[in-house]
Amino acid sequence: MKTRPGICNHKKRFGSRSEAEYVAGRAPFTLRAYCCDLCKQFHLTSRTKGMKTPRAEMPRARGD
Numbered sequence: 262m263k264t265r266p267g268i269c270n271h272k273k274r275f276g277s278r279s280e281a282e283y284v285a286g287r288a289p290f291t292l293r294a295y296c297c298d299l300c301k302q303f304h305l306t307s308r309t310k311g312m313k314t315p316r317a318e319m320p321r322a323r324g325d
């Protein structure tokens with residue numbers, strides 16, 4: 262996954278994958294933790310590879 266600087270700066274950062282996945286697991290929708298190439302920390306994304314959310318609308322609460 263390509264990470265744009267603006268996205269990195271905007272998103273919440275986690276110091277470890279386990280921390281990010283813990284938060285992801287508590288969300289009411291699917292979130293994935295991924296390692297960011299820019300800051301070398303972890304972010305959460307609502308985008309899942311090869312999977313499209315059934316709902317057309319994007320979830321609003323993304324931990325931003």
Ligand SMILES: [Zn+2]
Pocket residue numbers: 269270297298299300301302304
């Ligand atoms: Zn980042």
